[in-house]
Amino acid sequence: MPGFFNKKLIILLTSLILLVALIGFSLKERTKLSWPEQFVHDTVGWFQFVFNKPAQYAAGLFENIEEIRNVYKENKKLKAELRDYAELHAKYYDLKSKYENLEKQLHVDALSASKAHIAPVIGRSFDQWNQMIIVGKGSQSGIQKGMAVLTPEGFIGRVTSVSQFTSEVTLITDPSDNNQISAFVVTKGGKKYNGMIEGYDQNKHVLLLxxxxxxxxxxxxxxxxxxxxxxxxxxxLLIGKVVSVKPDPYGLTKVCEVEPAADFNNIDYVDIIEKTSLSPNGVDTP
Structure with missing residues (x-):
């Protein structure tokens, strides 16, 4: 029995010595690894490379997807804000234009001796664009057939039909033969020449005097x-300016092409002027 324990003791001591030697060998700085260590290191490194790359790719993919989602949300929000800004911008300029037009119409100097009714334009058909507009005032507001109609820029036509709350206005750009308006040319030297507006050239956009x-x-x-x-x-009431002068086909009178002063494509409000008549003494009376 004592011999058995001695053998065990010897084996234990030998094992401890070997363990201490191995620990010391492993802790010792070396420039070269043993082949078992190299094998273990290479095997572990290869498995790390194989599994690490897909893991990094998957992590990066999920990060990119999240970034794309965030960018999409921000882009959608910015587009909505840009659309709202554009709408507000358009409304601002529309209101600004209407305000300026109304302000001008409150200061029409040529109408100081006549009563004017400001009326909004509520209708205009595409096929009669150069012929007629509908305004939002009628007989209940004192509007009568034949009244002159103008914008702050100049004369545009006359009332030709009246209902209780609306009126139709025939524009001076209506090319029909019965659309005749008494007018005169005033020269820079102060001379006046009377004539008649008779017709409209739709190709040149000029009135014919x-x-x-x-x-x-x-x-x-x-x-x-x-x-x-x-x-x-x-x-x-200003109609426009002369752009050309020539004799008529028979050489008996002259014909002027007149550029209208008013912008017929942008009519929001109009002034309707109460009718006046010429008294025997040459004074206008309502």
């Missing part, structure tokens, strides 16, 4: 105004 004296000294840039001699409109 006819029946002017053949010897009239009219030049490009002279102003064309309404005349009270027709018994319908007051004097001096």
């Amino acid at each position: 006819k029946k002017l004296p053949i010897d009239a000294k009219i030049k490009k840039g002279d102003f064309v105004m309404t005349s009270r001699l027709g018994g319908v409109f007051p004097d001096d």
